[in-house]
Amino acid sequence: MxxxxxxxEYLVLGDAPHLVANECTACGARYFDRRNACASCFxxxxxxxxxxxxxxxxxxxxxxPWMPGTAPYVxxxxxxxxxxxxxxxxxxxxxxxxxxxxxxxRLTTVPFGADTAGTEAIGYGFxxxx
Amino acid sequence: MANEDLWILGxxxxxxxxxxxxxxxxxxxxxxxxxxxxGGVTMADMGVLAAGNLMGAAAGVGxxxxxxxxxxxxxxxxVANACATGATAIRTVIMAIKAGECEMGLAVGVEKLSGAGxxxxxxxxxxxxxxxxxxxxxxxxxxxxxxxxxxxxxxxAQVGMEYGHKYGGTSFELFARISEKNHRNSTLNPLAAIxxxxxxxxxxxxxMIAYPNTRAMCSANSDGAAAxxxxxxxxxxxxxxEQQKRAVKISASVLTSDPYEEGCQILPNVNTLTRMAAKxxxxxxxxxxxxxxxxxxxxxxxxxxxxxxxxxxxxxEGGAVDFFNSGATWRDGSTPVNVSxxxxxxxxxxxxxxxxxxxxxxxxxxxxxxxxxxxxxxxxLAHVIGLGSACGVHxxxxxxx
Ligand SMILES: [Zn+2]
Numbered sequence: 001m002x003x004x005x006x007x008x009e010y011l012v013l014g015d016a017p018h019l020v021a022n023e024c025t026a027c028g029a030r031y032f033d034r035r036n037a038c039a040s041c042f043x044x045x046x047x048x049x050x051x052x053x054x055x056x057x058x059x060x061x062x063x064x065p066w067m068p069g070t071a072p073y074v075x076x077x078x079x080x081x082x083x084x085x086x087x088x089x090x091x092x093x094x095x096x097x098x099x100x101x102x103x104x105x106r107l108t109t110v111p112f113g114a115d116t117a118g119t120e121a122i123g124y125g126f127x128x129x130x
Numbered sequence: 131m132a133n134e135d136l137w138i139l140g141x142x143x144x145x146x147x148x149x150x151x152x153x154x155x156x157x158x159x160x161x162x163x164x165x166x167x168x169g170g171v172t173m174a175d176m177g178v179l180a181a182g183n184l185m186g187a188a189a190g191v192g193x194x195x196x197x198x199x200x201x202x203x204x205x206x207x208x209v210a211n212a213c214a215t216g217a218t219a220i221r222t223v224i225m226a227i228k229a230g231e232c233e234m235g236l237a238v239g240v241e242k243l244s245g246a247g248x249x250x251x252x253x254x255x256x257x258x259x260x261x262x263x264x265x266x267x268x269x270x271x272x273x274x275x276x277x278x279x280x281x282x283x284x285x286x287a288q289v290g291m292e293y294g295h296k297y298g299g300t301s302f303e304l305f306a307r308i309s310e311k312n313h314r315n316s317t318l319n320p321l322a323a324i325x326x327x328x329x330x331x332x333x334x335x336x337x338m339i340a341y342p343n344t345r346a347m348c349s350a351n352s353d354g355a356a357a358x359x360x361x362x363x364x365x366x367x368x369x370x371x372e373q374q375k376r377a378v379k380i381s382a383s384v385l386t387s388d389p390y391e392e393g394c395q396i397l398p399n400v401n402t403l404t405r406m407a408a409k410x411x412x413x414x415x416x417x418x419x420x421x422x423x424x425x426x427x428x429x430x431x432x433x434x435x436x437x438x439x440x441x442x443x444x445x446x447e448g449g450a451v452d453f454f455n456s457g458a459t460w461r462d463g464s465t466p467v468n469v470s471x472x473x474x475x476x477x478x479x480x481x482x483x484x485x486x487x488x489x490x491x492x493x494x495x496x497x498x499x500x501x502x503x504x505x506x507x508x509x510x511l512a513h514v515i516g517l518g519s520a521c522g523v524h525x526x527x528x529x530x531x
Contacts, residue, residue, distance in 0.1 A: 005261045005263075005270055006268075006270075007269060007270055007271060007273070007276060007277070008267045008268060008269050008270075008273065008277065009263055009267060009268025009269075010267065010268075029390065029392070030392075031395060032267065032395075032396075033266035033267050033395075034266045034267075034268070039390045039395070040390040057295075058292055058295055059288040059289070059291040059292035059295060059397060060288060060291055061279070061283075061284045061287035061288050061291065061340045061341055061342075062338070062340065062341035063275070063279055063281070063283070063284050063339075063340045063341075064337065064338050064339060064340070065275070073275055075275075075278035075279040075284050075288065076278065076288070077278075077288060077292065077393065077396055077397045082392075083392075084392060084393030084396040084397070085396065086277055086278035086396045086397065087277050087278055088275075088276070088277070088278060096302065096341060096342075101291060101294060101295040102295060110276075112271060112276065115259060115260040115261045116259045116260055117260050119260065119261055121261050121270050121271060123276050123277065124277070
């Protein structure tokens with residue numbers, strides 16, 4: 001595992017990959033980035049919380065890439081137990097027959113290649129739950 | 131003074147489209163000089179200048195413009211507020227006049243964009259030969275396309291889809307029909323960048339940019355400028371009868387930013403700040419959405435137009451699909467929306483857009499819109515939104531003077 005690195009710091013790799021958020025201890029607002037303060041209540045105390053790995057697609061689009069010959073991809077907003085998460089829908093055909101609003105999805109990992117030291121960057125996406 | 135109405139004395143927009151032979155200052159000067167002439171005033175009458183050029187936000191377009199059309203020593207505010215930059219320039223002049231600092235001012239927005247492609251900032255992370263976390267997400271690579279998208283087409287596509295998920299009734303075809311309306315409207319607007327009637331089939335068969343928006347359903351990047359002269363009511367009463375008659379009353383001028391809500395830092399929430407701005411504007415103007423004779427709203431994408439029917443309270447909450455299907459927003463409907471052709475065909479030279487929308491409303495309220503005139507128009511609303519986010523809403527009324 002030591003030769004892997006998460007694409008983003010809010011992705012925890014390992015046996016049960018999942019996302020973590022910075023939760024405001026005063027109001028419960030959740031953020032995935034480094035914080036200076038809470039945008040909702042201005043508090044400055046945060047705790048790390050695990051995010052549910054299953055959720056429902058609340059919005060999506062299917063982007064046609066600029067580079068000819070590259071496959072379309074599917075940015076989406078996924079409601080993971082009440083927390084909104086952004087990520088691509090993966091492991092299904094990227095068209096409007098296979099991606100639907102309200103579809104149930106689960107978190108999965110997506111490799112993004114290795115650097116010159118052989119470390120592999122691992123990102124995440126959401127795949128349909130059949 | 132603070133509660134007195136302000137007025138648009140002169141206003142102008144250039145033809146939107148490709149202007150390869152003109153630079154940013156040429157376009158700004160063209161709109162500014164025409165707006166001054168339209169109002170029957172000169173730079174010597176201006177007490178403040180607010181100017182926006184988003185792509186050159188650090189270059190000081192206001193002073194560059196002064197050096198071509200009149201250096202009088204007045205304060206210049208160079209403003210940048212994404213796609214709401216033009217509305218922000220107007221708002222800045224209004225605040226200066228309301229504060230009693232001056233009685234007349236000029237707002238200008240200008241952009242050169244033709245050939246710029248689709249806009250939107252990726253989260254840039256410097257390429258390195260070993261993965262190194264950096265930035266606020268500790269990302270080892272650019273995240274654009276890897277954890278969703280920050281590009282405008284993808285963001286606004288999701289905004290429309292989210293509305294569909296919440297209330298139902300949306301489809302690719304529905305969004306394409308909104309675009310069909312705006313392209314039809316553009317055929318009557320000689321200043322539109324693209325004047326081309328497009329059938330529903332043509333629109334749906336255009337290249338898909340970000341489902342459900344095809345190329346015809348995205349705003350057209352173009353060059354252009356718009357400018358407005360704003361005057362206090364007290365000063366207006368000292369001007370000629372003709373100037374008073376053509377002046378357009380600013381019944382409300384509101385600028386908001388997005389308040390915190392769950393998910394707003396995941397997908398920009400363009401709804402709440404627009405609803406806030408609309409609500410404040412209706413209250414200030416003492417006018418309801420049912421009183422509007424026409425609306426110019428920010429259809430940067432066809433999907434965006436649908437959600438703003440609801441956000442501007444033109445229909446009951448959740449009722450935007452039924453509202454559009456009723457025909458209400460077509461030229462001959464109860465609330466014509468984007469009779470200019472909208473950003474999808476008129477074009478979207480970013481900083482000019484927020485003033486050009488107001489120009490379109492003024493054109494109708496003055497009864498000067500020619501073949502596309504909405505007969506008897508007395509009240510109109512102009513709306514813009516810039517991601518990040520900023521929303522401007524102006525309600526304008528025909529002069530009773
Ligand atoms: Zn908080």
